[in-house]
Amino acid sequence: MVRHVRDAAAAAAKAVKTRRETLAALTGSGMVADASAAAEELSASGRAPAVVRVRRPYLRHSVPLEVETERNGLPREKRPPAGRLIAPRGVTGRLHLLLLFAAACQAAPGRQWHCNLPIEHGRDQPFSLERLVCAFARHRGGTGYVASPKANKLRQITEALKTLNDQHLLDLPHRGEYQPFRDFSLLCDSGQSTDNAPITYRVPTAKEPCIDIPTEFFSRGWVHLLTPSEIAAYLMWLDVNQNPQHEEPYVTGAERAGAYGLTREAFETHQALQAFGLVDVVPDLMRHDDGKYTDYNPEGRPPPCHRVTVTAGGLSLEAAPRITEVLNRYAATADWGRPLGARPI
Template sequence: MPAEDGKVEVRLQTLKDLRRAELPAVTAAAQRIWEQGLQPATIRIRRSYVRNETMKLVEDERKPLPMADRPLSARMIAPKGVALKFHLTQLFAAQCAVKPGKPWFHPYPVEPTVQDDASWAGLVAVHATYKGPGIQSASVATNKRRQLTQALKKLEGLALIRATTGPGRARQGFEMLCENGKSTPAAGIPYSVPSSSEAYLEVPREFFTNGWVHVLTMSEIAALLMWFDALKFDPTRTSDTSIIVTRVTSDTRQGFYGLGRETYETHQQLDAFQLLDVIRPEERHYDGKWEDYKQDTSDLFCHRVTPTPQGFQRKADDVVLEVLQRRDILGTWSRSLNAPVRRHERIKMRPTNKKQKA
């Protein structure tokens, strides 16, 4: 079995496990704090969280940026672990609680307490399976606690949180620090919701309340953040001014966003999930390769991407489960036959002089 097929099979089983276990309760909890809070339509994320302020030099596609040179979101991409999902959930919860420009002084405890049943453990879905022997529920709870503790350690190492109670990793409380990358373990900047005067990208609130943050992979989430940023700050004009389109070149993807080729290729999954519409140049094959490619070719164009505003309004686990099952059978990332017509099929791109390969 090809390696990619094996990954899809594992992911499919993981999603089924999450659906049977805690995913419904976690998404219901997110919906509840949104309804009982300020009900923001989008969640603001400071731009420097996903994009370097200056472009870093990458000489070889096979040698990505050193970890220290990548923006914070790219540093949290890992096959296992929930640090990125955990942190994004913190930003969501903070913005349900306080207005732009304001700090959140009383974040939730990591685990429920007698005084308050709201907790981070109740807002983060973790694939914590039974490892046996012993009592199954206790084993799952221990596994989840371990993964959350590892995520807290990672976030603390990146100066995104700071402990507020007692020594040790099994702490109940922490203070959120600013996600702009300026904090250090020695001098943390308390978190406040980005104000309108700051540069920030926006994530639909349904990304959290419909469970997308839990069922997408780390690479898919990091790529999605890149596309949200590019769509806001680097749009390309089209014949239909109501449709925003963007593209990301290879140099930009690596030097600014710190993302490798594998992460970029998740546009296939994001398109199949109908979270993005991807416009592929005619000369480019499904796998991203070019026909008759030469280094000095003058008519190379990147993939273009346009958002699908209604995409996040569906239940994430239903959508992803269907796509994964189809991928497992057909071997390709594809949309349902009942999917709506792609928005970009009725637009024409205006000429551009950007010739770099994505």
């Protein structure tokens, strides 16, 4: 038994080793604190929105698509925009959410956002993508050249802008020219633009079906320190809670895979999200850890799904110390338990 616990803890420590190192680098450099401060300042200098509204088609298909296996979700090209932007490296998904945040700060509902944020920070501009974005990369060998942290971040930002252009979420009218990123603009977050029919992004109005992301998601560092899968899953749970399809807050495997396009691996991030204090999970007692269930009678009871409620005020604390504490605990015990200060009373 002791050996089993020790082996589980060693495996857990290995699983989160890279994440803990990246977290330490981003916080130790002051990058997260400065990016969060920039988000606070950007909000205060503009409309100071309480939430950032994101259109529901960004997250889910209105009618779930058929999948070969619910475990793997949809192929990337068939996922809604948020699901297509999940990637283990780079800042594409985070950058897009930050651009939607900036638009909510600077443009009224129903109006087009005219981006005035340069990529590189300068003396005459208090806000820039360089300041709003956190990015970290390791030198992986194979060459003697090591890019500076600044060059590394700018490269990741420009690569993200190209990807957003490829996904029809951003217009680069000068791509291929000497200054390819000047005058870029957002396209509609619904993802329905095409090469020949771009749809200009306008800040959503109150009448449009959306989810509301609290601005603390940006000003407390969560957008930078959650993994891409955790971000996608958290947005899904916001939608489940704000736009309920059932009497209780759950998603079936068919909905998670066919509507949101997410894999079972992304769904399993509910353990970390609960440990961070962002959601409360009530497990279905008949469902096992491997996703299987016993004696399920579809005629006699609701689906055997976890009930997941978004925690009110869960984003209000700074992300860095909370995530650090949880990851350190997980590395030592292989347990996604919440810190004492994050447990419901």
